[in-house]
Amino acid sequence: MRVLGVDPGLTRCGVGVVEGVAGRPLTMLGVGVVRTPADADIGMRLVGIEQGMEEWIDRYSPELVAVERVFSQHNVRTVMGTAQASAVAMLCASRRGIPVALHTPSEVKAAVTGSGRADKAQVGTMVTRLLRLAEPPRPADAADALALAICHIWRAPAQNRLQQAVAAQNRLQEAAARHASAVKGRTR
Helix, strand or coil: CEEEEEECCCCEEEEEEEECCCCCCCEEEEEEEEECCCCCCHHHHHHHHHHHHHHHHHHHCCCEEEEECCCCCCCHHHHHHHHHHHHHHHHHHHHCCCCEEEECHHHHHHHHHCCCCCCHHHHHHHHHHHCCCCCCCCCHHHHHHHHHHHHHHHHHHHHHHHHHHHHHHHHHHHHHHHHHHHHHHHCC
16 A cells, blocks of 8 residues: 655645555655745645645555644644645545545554654654664654554554444444334335
8 A cells, every 4th residue: 555644734744655554564655845935825835735745646646645634723823724734635635536534643643653642753763663764754744744654554454444344334224224114014
């Protein structure tokens, strides 16, 4: 599985591509940051992020894009910019028919470090070890993007099994409801 991880941000949008399957060594294919100038118009910044995302998707042809789920912060301005950058990444993937998965920061930290409360340095250290890199990717947004991709690759098999189980349960409930309705119709 080839996953493009996206750590959304208006000034620095971390991107990283990881390939592999759960239970096997993973390979980093690319890592970087899509940057936009803080003093530019918001519309132009979003266009810049879109262009950067399109370039990464063209270059690496990911099978899935994993984006950090935006959560409420104290600074509304920061969360708005993060949400806007996140939406651009999801739009670029969806426009091409590439599935998108959202992961919370604590989910990513727990998957990569074993603790949902890990700090950025711990995440960077574990990403470096897991991908067998000479040094942690810089800036931290780039390491976070790789962590998102790793998290998805590791969690996807379990999530797929859970989704299949829920779908099977729904089918059983629907069949039971149809049966009950048919029985009720015959007894009238």
